Amino acid sequence: MLALILFILVLSNSQSARVGSLNDEGFALLPFKQSIREDPEGSLNNWNYSDENPCSWNGVTCKEQRVVSVSIPKKKLSGFLSPSLGSLSELRHVNLRNNKFFGSLPVELFGALGLQSLVLYGNSLSGSIPSEIGKLKYLQNLDLSQNLFNGSIPTSLIQCKRLRTLDLQQNNFTGSLPDGFGANLVSLEKLDLSFNKFGGPIPNDLGNLSNLQGTVDLSHNLFSGSIPASLGDLPEKVYIDLTYNNLSGPIPQNGALMNRGPTAFIGNLGLCGPPLKNPCSPDSTGVNSPSSYPFLPSNYPPGDNTGKSRNGSGLSKTAIVAIVVSDVVGICLIGLLFSYCYLRVCPRSKRKDENGYGFEKGGKGRRVCLCFRKDESETLSENVEQYDLVPLDTQVAFDLDELLKASAFVLGKSGIGIVYKVVLEDGLTLAVRRLGEGGSQRFKEFQTEVEAIGKLKHPNVVTLRAYYWSVDEKLLIYDYMSNGNLATAIHGKAGMVSFTPLPWFVRLQIMKGVAKGLVYLHEYSPKKYVHGDLKPSNILLGANMEPKISDFGLGRLANIAGGSPTLQSSRVASEKPHQRQQSNVSSEVAAVNPVANLGSYYHAPEALKMVKPSQKWDVYSFGVILLEMITGRATIVQVGTSEMDLVSWIQLCIEEKKPLGDVLDPYLVEDVDKEEEMIAVLKIAMACIQTSPERRPTMRHISDVLERLAVSSD
Numbered sequence: 001m002l003a004l005i006l007f008i009l010v011l012s013n014s015q016s017a018r019v020g021s022l023n024d025e026g027f028a029l030l031p032f033k034q035s036i037r038e039d040p041e042g043s044l045n046n047w048n049y050s051d052e053n054p055c056s057w058n059g060v061t062c063k064e065q066r067v068v069s070v071s072i073p074k075k076k077l078s079g080f081l082s083p084s085l086g087s088l089s090e091l092r093h094v095n096l097r098n099n100k101f102f103g104s105l106p107v108e109l110f111g112a113l114g115l116q117s118l119v120l121y122g123n124s125l126s127g128s129i130p131s132e133i134g135k136l137k138y139l140q141n142l143d144l145s146q147n148l149f150n151g152s153i154p155t156s157l158i159q160c161k162r163l164r165t166l167d168l169q170q171n172n173f174t175g176s177l178p179d180g181f182g183a184n185l186v187s188l189e190k191l192d193l194s195f196n197k198f199g200g201p202i203p204n205d206l207g208n209l210s211n212l213q214g215t216v217d218l219s220h221n222l223f224s225g226s227i228p229a230s231l232g233d234l235p236e237k238v239y240i241d242l243t244y245n246n247l248s249g250p251i252p253q254n255g256a257l258m259n260r261g262p263t264a265f266i267g268n269l270g271l272c273g274p275p276l277k278n279p280c281s282p283d284s285t286g287v288n289s290p291s292s293y294p295f296l297p298s299n300y301p302p303g304d305n306t307g308k309s310r311n312g313s314g315l316s317k318t319a320i321v322a323i324v325v326s327d328v329v330g331i332c333l334i335g336l337l338f339s340y341c342y343l344r345v346c347p348r349s350k351r352k353d354e355n356g357y358g359f360e361k362g363g364k365g366r367r368v369c370l371c372f373r374k375d376e377s378e379t380l381s382e383n384v385e386q387y388d389l390v391p392l393d394t395q396v397a398f399d400l401d402e403l404l405k406a407s408a409f410v411l412g413k414s415g416i417g418i419v420y421k422v423v424l425e426d427g428l429t430l431a432v433r434r435l436g437e438g439g440s441q442r443f444k445e446f447q448t449e450v451e452a453i454g455k456l457k458h459p460n461v462v463t464l465r466a467y468y469w470s471v472d473e474k475l476l477i478y479d480y481m482s483n484g485n486l487a488t489a490i491h492g493k494a495g496m497v498s499f500t501p502l503p504w505f506v507r508l509q510i511m512k513g514v515a516k517g518l519v520y521l522h523e524y525s526p527k528k529y530v531h532g533d534l535k536p537s538n539i540l541l542g543a544n545m546e547p548k549i550s551d552f553g554l555g556r557l558a559n560i561a562g563g564s565p566t567l568q569s570s571r572v573a574s575e576k577p578h579q580r581q582q583s584n585v586s587s588e589v590a591a592v593n594p595v596a597n598l599g600s601y602y603h604a605p606e607a608l609k610m611v612k613p614s615q616k617w618d619v620y621s622f623g624v625i626l627l628e629m630i631t632g633r634a635t636i637v638q639v640g641t642s643e644m645d646l647v648s649w650i651q652l653c654i655e656e657k658k659p660l661g662d663v664l665d666p667y668l669v670e671d672v673d674k675e676e677e678m679i680a681v682l683k684i685a686m687a688c689i690q691t692s693p694e695r696r697p698t699m700r701h702i703s704d705v706l707e708r709l710a711v712s713s714d
Contacts, residue, residue: 025067026054031084032070038078038100066090073119074098081125083108091115097143098122107132117141121167124148134159143167145192153177158184165190169217170690176200182208192217194241195687195695201225202247207233219243219267220687226250227271232257243267243683244697244705250280263680266705276708389477391466392454398424400468403477408432421480430465431481435474435557443469446557450476453553456525460517462540462550476557478550482543486510487536489545490628501667504674506545507629508709511681513547514539515703518622521549522615522699529553532613534621535602536628601635601645605691616693622702623688630682632665647689654686680709 022030026049033047047057055062059072067088073095080103085091091112097119104127115136126148133139134156142160145167152175153168164187173196182205189211199222207230209216216238223245231240232255240256241264248270251257262275272280389400408420411431422430446469454464468475483489492499502510521529531552538551604620607613624635627646637649644652653663661669664678671678684705690696 021052022049023053023065025062025065025088026051028084028087029054029057029060029067029070032082035082036077036079038076040076043072043075043077061093063090069093069095071095072099076100078102081106081109085109086111088112089114093117093119095119096123101125103127105130110135114138119143120147121145122147126150128152129154129157131156133157136160137162139163140187141165144171145169147171149173151175153181155179161185162187164188164211167192168196169193170195170695172196173198177203179203180205182206185209187211189213193221194218195220195690197222199224202228202231202242204228204230207231209234212238215239215241217241218245219683221245223247227252227257229254229257231255240264241683243680244687244701247271251276261676263676263709266680266708267701269704389466389468390450392451393463393465396466398428403430403432403468403475429480429482431478433476433478433554435476446474449553449556452526453557456521456529456552458517458520458524460513460547460549461520461552462548474557479548481540481548481550483541483545485537486539486541486547486625486629489541490536490632491634501632501665502545502629504668504671504678508677508681508706510539510541510545510547511626511629512703512706514549514622514625515699515706517547517549518618518699519703521552522618528615530613530615531618531621533600533602534618534625535600536625539625601647604693606693614693615699616696619688619696619699619702620693622699623685623696626681626685626688630665630668630678630685631663632667650686677709681706 029047030049033044036044039045043058045058047054051057053062053065054060054067055065059070060067061069061071068090069092070085070088071093074097076099077096078100081096081101083106085094086106086108089112092114093116095117099122101120101123102125105125107130110130110132113135116138117140118136119141121143122145124147125144128151129144129149131154133142133154137160139160140162142163143165146169148171149168150172153173155178157163158178158180161184163185166185166188167190169192173193176199177193181203186208188209191209191212192215194217198218202218202223202225206216207228210233212234216234219241220243223242224247226249227242227247229252232252234240234256236256238256243263243265244267247265247268250273251265251271253274262277265271265276272278389398389403402424403422406422406424408422411419411421413419418434420432420434422432424430450464450467454467457463462478462481464476464478466477468477487493489502518531518534521531529552531549533551534549538549540548540550542548602621602624604617607617624647627633627650628635631646631650633646633649635646636643637646639649639652650663660675660679663682668674668678684697684702687695687697688702
């Protein structure tokens with residue numbers, strides 16, 4: 001027993017000796033290791049008590065046995081920031097970028113008064129910036145971008161007068177910039193406040209930042225008021241990005257603000273004057289100028305009492321009487337028109353049987369009026385036979401017999417049936433999708449869904465012309481698009497004899513058209529639809545390269561018709577990434593079953609967690625398509641011997657500050673004069689692919705920006 005006690009005492013003394021061998025610097029760092037919950041790459045494995053000092057530990061740099069730098073970037077570390085870092089008296093640099101740190105910035109961190117560089121971008125840190133940051137008199141580089149910080153910038157920040165880089169982009173900061181921001185931080189060389197919620201006026205003293213270089217990015221915020229003329233005092237080589245704010249009034253024409261294209265100012269509906277094409281009124285302050293309000297039908301600026309008399313007393317008695325009389329006359333005319341149509345224009349519908357003899361449809365002599373067809377406001381008749389072609393458009397001039405006798409060529413196959421190119425005897429070309437041979441009897445449900453889709457009429461949405469239903473056959477008939485789909489137009493495909501890349505102006509027109517089509521689906525369609533599966537292969541191109549969004553609502557129809565869209569999705573999920581990209585088959589899985597198609601790189605990140613798609617899903621998909629059109633690259637990019645998805649690749653290029661020429665499609669070199677437009681579109685794409693759905697713009701906003709961009713280039 002005595003021997004055992006002696007052994008324990010010796011062992012404990014040995015452990016005490018080992019612990020005591022680590023210096024104070026090491027003891028200050030060990031709590032940081034303990035605050036790490038996940039270290040999948042084992043980056044901190046050699047941080048232990050047995051060393052005399054931490055100078056040999058991964059990520060630690062010492063000078064004269066004192067820790068001067070802690071740099072552990074891109075190691076997937078998950079945890080919170082330990083306050084103990086602030087006790088390292090000689091600490092000069094902290095770089096923990098692109099990890100998974102969460103929680104707030106500990107106030108104790110700013111006890112390291114000699115700190116010169118604090119780089120924490122690409123984490124999930126939150127909360128506000130402590131006012132103690134003003135103690136860091138030697139701070140030169142502060143990068144907190146791509147986090148979840150909120151609150152306003154503390155006024156004490158202006159005491160960091162040696163600050164050269166301030167990057168706060170992609171957070172949730174609010175409030176105005178501190179007074180004296182420009183007057184005190186005169187050493188700034190880089191300023192990026194984009195993608196936040198900063199508001200209030202742009203400080204006049206920003207013009208004092210004479211050392212700024214590159215781009216001063218204030219875009220995607222809530223800055224309001226006029227653009228201060230003092231911004232023109234910035235170095236002329238500086239590009240000032242003020243896009244997507246609430247700025248108003250004339251754009252000053254001096255210094256660094258002169259000779260700038262419209263892309264620096266888009267997204268501010270209240271701005272006017274050159275280089276925009278919105279003229280300023282003589283007394284324009286921008287607040288109530290016409291350009292402050294987008295032109296929409298029945299959309300008048302506040303204060304416009306349209307419909308009232310000039311003296312504000314409302315309509316006169318004479319006007320009221322005239323309106324009543326005209327209404328009565330109009331009702332009478334409509335009644336006469338209905339009577340005429342029914343008696344004269346609506347013959348009893350007949351068709352020929354196989355022997356050439358005519359018979360009345362349905363056997364009851366039912367009248368089929370041709371004055372008002374299925375694409376108007378009424379619903380499809382519940383008495384429509386389930387074995388006939390049902391037109392949804394007044395332009396349908398063929399019947400089922402003509403369709404079945406026509407020449408047909410397979411365009412593509414997917415889990416939602418086969419698509420045929422069908423050429424009728426009179427030369428009319430159609431696209432026919434065969435939904436399968438399921439035996440479902442849910443005709444009324446199918447009918448309702450088809451009717452809703454058939455009512456969608458927009459130049460940039462493919463029109464459903466007719467459909468056919470029977471127990472063993474379901475067909476959807478569309479217009480045929482002669483120029484294929486956008487995927488082929490961008491990348492070509494195997495077997496193509498020649499490939500002509502799209503010039504920039506055509507790509508821009510396609511972007512505009514797709515955006516308009518999505519705005520229509522989101523805001524003006526009867527049910528405010530979500531596509532849910534948007535990608536280049538289901539954006540078809542007409543004779544003049546006009547884009548048409550297709551494959552809309554197919555998942556719902558396939559489920560009703562007895563098809564099995566999930567079968568295709570299972571195959572897609574099992575394919576390799578490059579195999580998925582090379583498939584140009586349209587819409588393997590539609591909006592109602594998005595979870596089944598998560599192999600697609602066009603789906604938003606939140607699709608993994610949510611079943612019901614939102615409009616912001618379409619925004620994300622549109623952003624990926626923009627990247628594809630700008631870069632000319634597929635959704636999987638080869639980087640050395642490895643692969644990464646297009647979104648990650650473009651983010652890496654921005655992180656590594658690659659030149660624009662390395663990002664753009666090489667075929668766009670000839671359009672070098674459109675570089676500003678390309679940069680503007682790239683910024684729109686980056687806004688669309690934000691991880692957080694709330695931070696993505698609406699399709700209405702995107703369409704307005706693209707439209708103005710295109711007008712400015714005319």
